[in-house]
Amino acid sequence: MATTPTEVSVARGLLDREDLLQLLDRAVTKRVTVISAPPGSGKTSLLRAWADRPTHLRCVAFVSVDRDQQNAQRFWCAVLDAIRSPAGSIDPETQPAATAALDDDQVVDRVLSGLAEQVQPAVLVIDDLHELRSADALAQLAHVLASLPSSARVVLSSRRDPPIRLHQLRLADEVTEIRAADLRFTERETRELLVESAITLSDAGAAALHQRTEGWAAGLRLAVISLSGHPDPERFVAEFSGGDRAVGEYLLAEMLEHQPSEVQRMLLRTSLVDRMNGELADLLAGRSGSEQMLLELEEANAFVVSLDPQRTWFRYHQLLADFLRLELRRTLADEVSDLHRRAARWFADHGDVVEAVRHTLAAGDWPDAARLVAEHSFRWVLDGQSGTIDAVLQAFPEGASADHPDLALAHAASELNHGRLEEAAAQLALAESHVPSAPPARRRRLTVAIASLRLALARRSGQFSEVIEQVNLLEASIADESSEPLAMGSELRAVALLNLGIVETWSRRFDDAERHLSEGAALAQAIGRPYLEVACRAHQVFPTTLVSLATARARGRQAVALAERYGLGDRPILAPALGAVAFWAIWMGAFDEGESALRRAWEVAEPQIDPAAAVLLHMVTGQLHAARGRHQAALEAFAAGAQAQSLLTGVHALATPVVGWLAATQARLRMPDEARETLIGFPAEPGRMGLSFIYNARAVICMVEGDPAGALDVLRDVPDVTPPTGPAFTLVETHLLAGLAHLHLGDRVAAAAAAEAALVAAEPDRLIFPFAMTQAAELLDALPRHETAHGALLADIVDVLRGESAPSTERERGSQREELSPSELRVLRYLPTNLTRPEIARELFVSINTVNTHIRNIYSKLGARDRSSAVQHARELRLVSTARS
């Protein structure tokens, strides 16, 4: 954190205000410090000086809120960056990391755990909080303040009292306030400042200066600038204190007037950008040498601040910037629009489209701004930068999209990214209504863009025929050579292939999906679109007639590695790859590997936004529990999978196994009636392999009802559907169930034959999961070891069964009490309460990380996936009281 004083160059000549630094040291003994004072009171200087003091007592994360920040996501990204990265400065050229939209809890959790993770007590400083215009962000900030880890501190600095209720913290005496009066220079400090700045002034002069500025830091600093090198400092002070002009304006005007004319010119013309480097300043000033001027101004402490350690980016103190902007409009009014246009062009050329749009709008060039959005919004979608789209759209007045199809399209993309499908459809319809009136050249581009978004929309809701239709439409548009060639033809094609491949994957057209996703990934790689490439690869994780299960499993791992290489390892688009890695690991008996991949998959997944991927994750969760004999937890997961599938309009590839396993699990939990109900409620589906899951489930129901002969009858009807190549997913289970039925009927020979048949089917792909799921240990015992041709596999399976699950319900429950450690039990007691994790940590005097670890272990030991199911299981095990506390 900003403990290294050299990181941000604090302007020289600044008085080291020891009293104030100590005041701040004392302030942060309380959890929250609020600095509330008008501009120019010296808030930022004080905070910077304090943050840069070398100390081992704390580490400081420093965030300055961007001017007029309306985007909660960007604000929190900046906060998280500050907490994570030790450099106390930001590089203005890098946009804040565009992460997928985080919901409230995730933001708060990440910030809190980020603060709790610091070795030294962490102090989060948020400067210029008055610039934060997002009600969401302020509400989330209030939540952060209420849940701070015990060692962490927050300092809020603002021009006015922040609109956050600090009532509770005040009652607990956990708030310190520092106000304008505390920040005022004393007369002694005024004298010291003059001495430090090598200004000789009589005692009377110094007193007059102090009195006239009332110790206002900005006023004194401005006066010092004018006094430095002034031929007659006493006269300056006399004139200043004798007059009755407003202090700030008088001193700002004085300072500007005493600059050389080329510096004045540069300052005025650069005032309309929030930050600049030498090149941009030269462009606006219409001359060279701006960087040197800016460096000199910074060294003179003239309200110019460099933003990076290399001192290549600068901004003006807001007081100066506001003054300069007024002066620019007053004296050079007719140049303002042109300056905005120049700035816009420069930002656009340098890839900062958000700023480019802002300045284009400021120049009054509405249609140009909308066109900029149109040109870029599609690429932002391609690169997964949903935050950027949101930020740009915010620059336009509300309702602007009604007039402009390009804006409606950008809105549609944004809504789509947030999973608001109906709103996205409405914006698309709005854009479409403009198509007939658009000029022909634009009409085609609009049509293509609308088709590509419609495609994404159809894919999200799992509408296969709609997807095909949109793909055809899109391909026709791309292939249309008669009009101007589309610059983004390749990208559109890659997007079409991706969406097509995804929808084919989830409707179990794996061969087609394989073809389209391979082509899409190769194209994305060729045109340098990593996000698209990862998205394609993340779905190429299922076996086909040409791709073995082992290869599919390896591909899942490769997709994850690729995403990590591109820095996309936390994107929701990775959920299918991680889910598949877990899926195949569990099929092949590597339950621990499956569990850790699954945990990561849930961390990145956005179940509400991508229900198709969620079906996979719920199913794999159910499998893991089933493999470990935890039927109740498995039941909940399979039921959640069935529920997620119902959100889709098309039938999901995994719908049949989910329903089949749900019914089988219900049967194993002695709920045969519910199991039959589940199967009846499920519409017959033409996929023949899918059907075997249903037959297997029926057989399990018969077995539970004490009718092994009935089970055998059902299983005899299972059509032999195992494809000539490819894994025999259901066949292994079918043989095992038949074997178990034979065993119950006392026919050990037939049972052994069935067990051998199961091994034969399992061998090529090492399908160990069905053995665990059907609790086949007893059956395998019936198979004389020397009679099997699959001894090695059998030995592995027996190891897995012995190592993993204790099939009987009694053992499952009895064995868990010992497994929870005393500290885990302590945490467990808080789970039925409504305390948040940070609050639990505070109650137990441990770090939030510790709590997180315990909770993870509790979930895994209880076979729970969330807090409420953990509590439920714990109550069943009588680990916590069943009464509400």
Next chain:
Amino acid sequence: MATPPGLYAIRIRGRLGATALSAFPSMVSELKGGETVLTGLLEDRSALFGVVAQIEALGLELLELRQIRPRSTSRQSGDDRPSQGV
């Protein structure tokens, strides 16, 4: 919330120069001793707070802000809007 337009008088410490005054194009300024009084018709509450924000941004000291009510004995029968406090 729709607030009817109102006439406001804003008193600021110190005499404002041309630059600071340009921040309040819709107001008429009057320099009175060591103070500046800005008077003008403000469209609605947003306009009012916009002016206050400008005062804050320029580091000016706001001494008084009041709405000038039409005389209660107003004989302008056409004006049926009641005046409102801030």
